[in-house]
Amino acid sequence: MTNEEILASQVKLSAPLVAKDIERNRHTLTTVGQAAQFVQSNFSGIRSEDVDWKQAANSLEVAAATGNPDRVEDATKAVENLLKTENMLIDV
Numbered sequence: 001m002t003n004e005e006i007l008a009s010q011v012k013l014s015a016p017l018v019a020k021d022i023e024r025n026r027h028t029l030t031t032v033g034q035a036a037q038f039v040q041s042n043f044s045g046i047r048s049e050d051v052d053w054k055q056a057a058n059s060l061e062v063a064a065a066t067g068n069p070d071r072v073e074d075a076t077k078a079v080e081n082l083l084k085t086e087n088m089l090i091d092v
Helices: 003-007 032-047 050-065 068-085
Strands: 010-021 026-033
Touching: 003 010, 003 050, 010 032, 010 068, 026 032, 032 050, 032 068, 050 068
Parallel strands: none
Antiparallel strands: 010 026
């Protein structure tokens, strides 16, 4: 699957994630594509070698490719963990 296909994925996350970006703007992430775009925009240069970033990116790719509910839940949790680590997750 190409990066563009992942970013365009309309597969719904298992739960919406509300996060603030590096400029402190609020975003509600509801699809794999939105989450992938957020992760790429906010972390790719800084954290691309970190385990939690790699886990989130790989999980999002699998979720986009398969649409499998278990893989989507894994991806949602991986992104949530990454956002928590960076204090970017907004609890709603």
